[in-house]
Amino acid sequence: MMAKHFTAKEIEGLNPMLVERLDWAREQSGVPFTITSGYRPGDPKAHGKGLAVDIRCSQSMPRFRMIQALQNVGFRRIGVYNLHVHADVAEEPDFPQDVMWWGESD
Ligand SMILES: [Zn+2]
Numbered sequence: 300m301m302a303k304h305f306t307a308k309e310i311e312g313l314n315p316m317l318v319e320r321l322d323w324a325r326e327q328s329g330v331p332f333t334i335t336s337g338y339r340p341g342d343p344k345a346h347g348k349g350l351a352v353d354i355r356c357s358q359s360m361p362r363f364r365m366i367q368a369l370q371n372v373g374f375r376r377i378g379v380y381n382l383h384v385h386a387d388v389a390e391e392p393d394f395p396q397d398v399m400w401w402g403e404s405d
Pocket of ligand 1: 385
């Protein structure tokens, strides 16, 4: 799988549709997207299915642009944390759509 804006290591084990959307969002946003956590084997949630990423983000302006771009390309599940933004493409019924939550990065 090829990605324009991400290294092979960053996208290892990730769903291709997820990676494609991330490339579009990165392009639109004009701010760097560094994936700090992607596929996590054994994780019971979206990361364990290769359907989620955490993107490094701790500043207001890039956070605004990143979230705006993620929503523009169709992400419907976004988590806003102090040091990263989580985005995933997991689906109903297990994963509700049109949700945005907040939390503290590990
Ligand atoms: Zn996450």
